[in-house]
Amino acid sequence: MSFATPEDARKHRNIYLAVLVALAVLTGVTVLVAQMHFLSTPMAVAVALLVACIKGGLVASFFMHLISEKTTLYGILVICVVFFFVLLLLPLATEFTNVST
Amino acid sequence: MSASIEIPCDITPHPVTGMYNGKFGVWLFLASEVMLFGALFSSYILLRVGAPEAGPLAWPDYRTNHLNVPLATVNTMVLILSSVTVVFAWYYLQLHKFAAARACLLATIGLALVFMVIKYFEYSHKFHDGLYPSTHNFYAVYFTLTGLHGLHVLGGIIVFAYLVGPGAAMWKYNPAKFTNRIECAGLYWHFVDLVWIFLFPSIYLL
Numbered sequence: 001m002s003f004a005t006p007e008d009a010r011k012h013r014n015i016y017l018a019v020l021v022a023l024a025v026l027t028g029v030t031v032l033v034a035q036m037h038f039l040s041t042p043m044a045v046a047v048a049l050l051v052a053c054i055k056g057g058l059v060a061s062f063f064m065h066l067i068s069e070k071t072t073l074y075g076i077l078v079i080c081v082v083f084f085f086v087l088l089l090l091p092l093a094t095e096f097t098n099v100s101t
Numbered sequence: 102m103s104a105s106i107e108i109p110c111d112i113t114p115h116p117v118t119g120m121y122n123g124k125f126g127v128w129l130f131l132a133s134e135v136m137l138f139g140a141l142f143s144s145y146i147l148l149r150v151g152a153p154e155a156g157p158l159a160w161p162d163y164r165t166n167h168l169n170v171p172l173a174t175v176n177t178m179v180l181i182l183s184s185v186t187v188v189f190a191w192y193y194l195q196l197h198k199f200a201a202a203r204a205c206l207l208a209t210i211g212l213a214l215v216f217m218v219i220k221y222f223e224y225s226h227k228f229h230d231g232l233y234p235s236t237h238n239f240y241a242v243y244f245t246l247t248g249l250h251g252l253h254v255l256g257g258i259i260v261f262a263y264l265v266g267p268g269a270a271m272w273k274y275n276p277a278k279f280t281n282r283i284e285c286a287g288l289y290w291h292f293v294d295l296v297w298i299f300l301f302p303s304i305y306l307l
Contacts, residue, residue, distance in 0.1 A: 012192060027177050030301075034306035048302035056299065063185075063188045070118065083139075084139040087142075091143060
């Protein structure tokens with residue numbers, strides 16, 4: 001990836017700065033929601049993970065330039081994400097085992 | 102007699118993957134890292150869900166876990182800022198402004214060191230309070246996940262120190278390849294930031 005014109009470069013610089021501001025604001029939101037303790041635990045978990053996913057999406061899309069990457073890479077990352085969720089769901093499988101025994 | 106071997110597609114995109122080989126390799130490495138941290142997060146969920154509701158083995162909450170949220174929030178901002186300095190290093194190299202890029206890389210190293218110093222204070226406070234990985238499953242998870250992440254930060258510091266120091270000589274004879282190296286190191290660094298983005302709420306806030 002490279003910049004075609006000075007205007008293109010300026011656009012990228014502005015995007016990076018906007019993402020920085022967004023990440024700072026979202027970090028503040030995460031801490032505020034968690035510290036105020038006005039949400040139930042499942043709700044707090046859902047909000048914290050949702051905000052983390054948005055922040056992660058911003059970093060991956062704009063800092064790692066995933067938004068403008070080649071489709072080959074998307075294929076690899078989709079496989080990676082699928083197996084990541086399989087790993088996360090493994091504890092659930094052990095819960096099923098506990099029920100049946 | 103000496104012969105130099107041309108390494109294919111180290112600057113130009115590979116016809117199959119559509120990107121230069123180094124970048125493709127880093128993405129594959131990052132995919133394996135997702136699996137590594139994924140397994141640890143999975144263990145964390147299993148231990149947390151399986152912990153008893155009450156008693157000494159109960160999972161500590163924000164009132165009892167001895168974690169310093171303000172310090173961790175500062176560390177989150179430090180890592181986010183370091184991600185921005187890395188991306189700006191690459192940006193300035195694209196514009197052929199080497200001095201500005203170097204300043205950004207030095208800022209990244211500085212911010213990474215700040216992160217490690219804060220982590221040192223966090224860890225020493227835990228040890229002072231007699232909290233070790235063997236104390237409770239919660240601290241085992243805390244030290245394993247943050248420790249492994251800290252090792253990744255240390256790895257990043259070493260890579261960036263090389264690229265700012267002896268590795269920077271490449272800019273003079275092969276600027277395109279040097280820019281690619283910064284991009285690859287940057288991808289790794291953004292991943293380290295990404296892991297912390299999920300670690301921070303999971304361990305410190307929930």
